[in-house]
Amino acid sequence: MSHYVYAVLTEPPRGDAGAGLDAEPLRFVPVAGVLAAVGDMAARPAVSPATLRAHDAVVRRLAAVVDAILPVRFGTLLDGERALADALAARAPRLRAALALVAGREQMTLRVFGEPGPVAPAEPPPGELGPGTRYLEGRLRRAHRDAAVPELGPLRPWLAPLVRAEAAQRHDAAPLLASVYHLVDRGTAPAYLEAVAAGAPALAPVRASATGPWPPYAFAAEQLG
């Protein structure tokens, strides 16, 4: 039997979180100072609307009965306790930091549509830097550009009081400019949606469409290093 992993927690749920996506009992395995919410499964579930929604439902039920939760990617099946321990122990410090960030919070997803704004010209680094340093600086600037969504600027004053953390990703899928994930305090989703609506005229012709609240999937992402 393998372990299908749904989420990483800091503490056992304070209420009943129901069963897993295959109606299997949920178990909570302590590993590396955190708790893995798992279900025993023989094989990875097929990818279908039903299994995806069922997995999301399990994560939501867990989120409702714990303070901090890191959702694990769909289809994560580990073969045995040892594999689970290895996988979690290697990441324990980052997982604990991420759990601290998402405690008492949830995710709103903002899709930004429109024409791309002008690209800010890249500042050339000072001439006296060596080639190796210029190379790394160039990579750093490119990474910053990939995460920057200047087109959202006019909406930010409305959102700023509510946003505790942000993860953003630009796209090349016109009219989809970017996806922006905001971490907000639990219970503030209605205020967030109102803020997006209130700021829409200032944002036009760019459009932003918000969904949520979601468990904090985008804030569980691995940051390498």
Added chain:
Amino acid sequence: MTPRDARIDVQEIDSLRAELERRVHDLAPPRWNADPEDVQRSVARLVLTLVEFLRQLMERQAIRRMDAQTLSPEETERIGLALMRLEETIRDIGARFGLEPEDLNLDLGPLGRLI
């Protein structure tokens, strides 16, 4: 909602769909098998892909440290040069086997997208 708004919404949903289709990677472990017709090229591809994977991991780590200013200027310059030269070397060796940078993509599933 006016008909024009409805058309825009469909376009927006379709663009999200297209973006996700691009990003959805293999959910089962990717496989590598030696091509019996060209074992050398297959081996080269596997080796270079793994080295490039490690190179990107290291580059990402170096950038984080540079950003966090936990690298001295000398270390930054040395690491930057080493990464640059490693990238050139991988490209050159790949070219000898007829491998383009896009070939060195073993589609490492979820890990691949982290890079």
Added chain:
Amino acid sequence: MSPAREEARAVLEQADASLLEVVDNLLNKGVVLSGDVMVGLAGVDLIYLRLSLLLCAADRVLEERRG
């Protein structure tokens, strides 16, 4: 194309807006605990390369050993 990717493509083609959001969260995001490559020969799977264990920065490992 692998069966799993075909399944995902099929889901995406039919997905309404809410399911697209679910797909983005579940297949694109979340903690990644496995990242393995299956290496084989002559069509026979032989080895798992457990790449997920590489996701550990040296400074964090050193911190843990010191602390």
